[in-house]
Amino acid sequence: MNDYNKNTVTKLSIEKNLLKMNNSKRCILITIDCWRLDRLQIFGNEMKVMPNMNNLCKKSIIFKNMIANSSNTAPSFYALFNSKIPVIDGDYTPLPINEDSLPKMLMKHDIKTCGIHSNPHLGRLTHYDYGFNEFFDLFEKQNKKSFKKILIGIIYNLFKILKVENLFVSIKSLIIERIRRLLRMYKNSNNQIKSPYANAKIITSKAINWLTNNYENPFFLWIHFMDAHSPYFPPNEFIGNITDTFISEKKKKFLHEWGNNFRPFMKLSKNHNEIYKKLIKSLYDAELNYIDHYIGIFISFLKKIKIFEDCNLIITADHGEALFEHGNLGHQICLYDELLRVPLIMKLPKIHSKFNKQLKFNDLVESIDIAPTILDFFSIPENKTYRGISFLPLVNGEYFDKKKYVFSALLHNKNKVYSAIRKKDIPYYIMISCRTENWKLIYDEQFNQYEFYNLLEDPNELINLYDKNVSELNFIKRLMLKKLREKMEIYNSETNKISRIISLHKINGRI
Numbered sequence: 001m002n003d004y005n006k007n008t009v010t011k012l013s014i015e016k017n018l019l020k021m022n023n024s025k026r027c028i029l030i031t032i033d034c035w036r037l038d039r040l041q042i043f044g045n046e047m048k049v050m051p052n053m054n055n056l057c058k059k060s061i062i063f064k065n066m067i068a069n070s071s072n073t074a075p076s077f078y079a080l081f082n083s084k085i086p087v088i089d090g091d092y093t094p095l096p097i098n099e100d101s102l103p104k105m106l107m108k109h110d111i112k113t114c115g116i117h118s119n120p121h122l123g124r125l126t127h128y129d130y131g132f133n134e135f136f137d138l139f140e141k142q143n144k145k146s147f148k149k150i151l152i153g154i155i156y157n158l159f160k161i162l163k164v165e166n167l168f169v170s171i172k173s174l175i176i177e178r179i180r181r182l183l184r185m186y187k188n189s190n191n192q193i194k195s196p197y198a199n200a201k202i203i204t205s206k207a208i209n210w211l212t213n214n215y216e217n218p219f220f221l222w223i224h225f226m227d228a229h230s231p232y233f234p235p236n237e238f239i240g241n242i243t244d245t246f247i248s249e250k251k252k253k254f255l256h257e258w259g260n261n262f263r264p265f266m267k268l269s270k271n272h273n274e275i276y277k278k279l280i281k282s283l284y285d286a287e288l289n290y291i292d293h294y295i296g297i298f299i300s301f302l303k304k305i306k307i308f309e310d311c312n313l314i315i316t317a318d319h320g321e322a323l324f325e326h327g328n329l330g331h332q333i334c335l336y337d338e339l340l341r342v343p344l345i346m347k348l349p350k351i352h353s354k355f356n357k358q359l360k361f362n363d364l365v366e367s368i369d370i371a372p373t374i375l376d377f378f379s380i381p382e383n384k385t386y387r388g389i390s391f392l393p394l395v396n397g398e399y400f401d402k403k404k405y406v407f408s409a410l411l412h413n414k415n416k417v418y419s420a421i422r423k424k425d426i427p428y429y430i431m432i433s434c435r436t437e438n439w440k441l442i443y444d445e446q447f448n449q450y451e452f453y454n455l456l457e458d459p460n461e462l463i464n465l466y467d468k469n470v471s472e473l474n475f476i477k478r479l480m481l482k483k484l485r486e487k488m489e490i491y492n493s494e495t496n497k498i499s500r501i502i503s504l505h506k507i508n509g510r511i
């Protein structure tokens, strides 16, 4: 048995029991960008932000400790689709074309695959279309290149030819971007900011159209919603479902700018800060309420064509969203639980009475487990390169070797997460977390900084215990460094970041 919970006993139990239990050849994976766990009623939300999802939860399997393997889209989807831990198991973007992603595996086994999304990190440029029979990139459609963007591209290339492209980046970010932000912030305009993403109505409609022609044969459908991603501009009627406060288009725009530029130097009173934060949270909730409305419509459609009861349905998030818990809005460079602990709801076909009611599991599961679980739905043998493990044995009451820890990671530099759609010519640093059921260690290579939290006593991760001589620290720190050392061969000698970390801590010989 290796340290990642794969074991022959588990696989045997899958083959003997689950395959005969679950013989449905239909699977729908719904992912919601920036979806926070605490917006579900089952996790204490009294606002009924997502009533349709709450209803679904009543007859579904709920995982209370689903951990995303990263806090940003690109690294997190590498875990979801390729069952690999970003950074530790490889370069996460673009998606490596030589690896067996989930859709590629399904396509090889004659399952018809369809992907519908509107996220620039998940498009053709980053190879997310590989393995899909039909792939609808609604971001591409929504964002035809403007003349302004083409002009900026030409100027950038000129600077590049002159080998002073860094000067261009500096000028752009230091001067142009700041002036642009300030102008936008104080400009008196009632114009609504146009979201770059296709909304839930468009995504759902596309999914319904596709299913209408394909539901009778084995299929895998992946749908990704972007509405809960900033900017939060929900339709007004959905704001009304969340708060009594009227928020005009102008106010939404102001809140968007204020939230994204949130700094103490704004010199607003503490009271004002709190009011604005509350309004931003209302907008975020209204976006989830909007998504939920269309999920309700989608589920009604599944019932209408009579496949809801016979379908494997998984709903989860690539990562959560920070709403000022640690000072930030959005999903910036951090690995706190508001970003990593995400919802995971699974509805299995109604062939066993056991699954007609709500089942809850406290066990640690992670994004890398989703692809092996979906392969299990289709009785497709395990892919040996996958790092995750199907959690169907856990659900079915079979032997399941509990995970003792989960890693999450990303590469970053200052305020930017490494991604294929950004420039690669600056150094990137590792940020990694290792968590057990009760403890979490976070390490940031760029600032050589550790944070260590007792998740049981301090679930909001506010009291850093790194210097407090806690005995669990050494165990987790060794786990983390061991994991990094195991994987150092994936990095070339030029960057060799992991080697640097290990020598930095002078414990190479001891782990």
Ligand SMILES: [Zn+2]
Pocket (backbone or CB within 6 Å): 033, 034, 072, 073, 074, 318, 319
């Ligand atoms: Zn995302």
